[in-house]
Amino acid sequence: DVKVTQSSRYLVKRTGEKVFLECVQDMDHENMFWYRQDPGLGLRLIYFSYDVKMKEKGDIPEGYSVSREKKERFSLILESASTNQTSMYLCASRERVSYGYTFGSGTRLTVV
Amino acid sequence: AQSVTQLDSQVPVFEEAPVELRCNYSSSVSVYLFWYVQYPNQGLQLLLKYLSGSTLVESINGFEAEFNKSQTSFHLRKPSVHISDTAEYFCAVVDNAGNMLTFGGGTRLMVKP
Numbered sequence: 001d002v003k004v005t006q007s008s009r010y011l012v013k014r015t016g017e018k019v020f021l022e023c024v025q026d027m028d029h030e031n032m033f034w035y036r037q038d039p040g041l042g043l044r045l046i047y048f049s050y051d052v053k054m055k056e057k058g059d060i061p062e063g064y065s066v067s068r069e070k071k072e073r074f075s076l077i078l079e080s081a082s083t084n085q086t087s088m089y090l091c092a093s094r095e096r097v098s099y100g101y102t103f104g105s106g107t108r109l110t111v112v
Numbered sequence: 113a114q115s116v117t118q119l120d121s122q123v124p125v126f127e128e129a130p131v132e133l134r135c136n137y138s139s140s141v142s143v144y145l146f147w148y149v150q151y152p153n154q155g156l157q158l159l160l161k162y163l164s165g166s167t168l169v170e171s172i173n174g175f176e177a178e179f180n181k182s183q184t185s186f187h188l189r190k191p192s193v194h195i196s197d198t199a200e201y202f203c204a205v206v207d208n209a210g211n212m213l214t215f216g217g218g219t220r221l222m223v224k225p
Contacts, residue, residue: 004155040217041217042116042215042217043204043213090155090156101158101213105154105155
């Protein structure tokens with residue numbers, strides 16, 4: 001069974017901390033995505049990557065960066081966490097020539 | 113660019129009643145359409161999708177959705193809901209280049225006994 005694994009289910013961090021959210025997929029997918037999910041707003045795309053060391057900004061990249069050093073791993077970085085980044089973060093991956101996205105279970109981040 | 117509107121943020125319904133969750137989209141290019149479901153404390157799972165062919169698509173658990181190009185809609189329906197259908201449902205579109213999935217705001221389906 002294909003899998004996207006997010007390392008933490010729940011995280012609590014302090015304002016100003018540097019935060020790393022990790023995502024690993026075992027499907028050899030080229031494309032990986034980071035979304036944040038907020039009530040009433042659905043899922044909004046933060047960043048995506050279509051290959052190792054490649055990244056593209058999504059709709060709401062401000063305050064975030066990403067890293068993709070290996071094909072299976074896509075990290076989301078909050079350089080200096082703020083309370084308005086409290087949210088559910090979802091990672092997804094997709095084959096290059098497919099429209100099927102596989103999502104991880106999400107990381108609920110609280111910034112205090 | 114495309115956008116997705118889910119008109120109802122919450123839909124309460126009694127068990128065994130029919131339900132319709134509405135989804136409208138706008139796009140300047142051809143799109144493919146999806147419904148995802150998120151059960152409490154879980155990630156998103158694909159419920160059904162329209163890529164081409166028959167405009168009526170079905171899922172294995174009794175949901176169906178119909179692509180209506182003229183009305184730019186992809187409403188989700190089920191003739192008789194169960195308690196276990198309680199979840200949040202997201203409509204999503206991707207352009208025919210397949211680059212980015214755009215989601216609606218979600219509809220929380222609450223099935224009551």
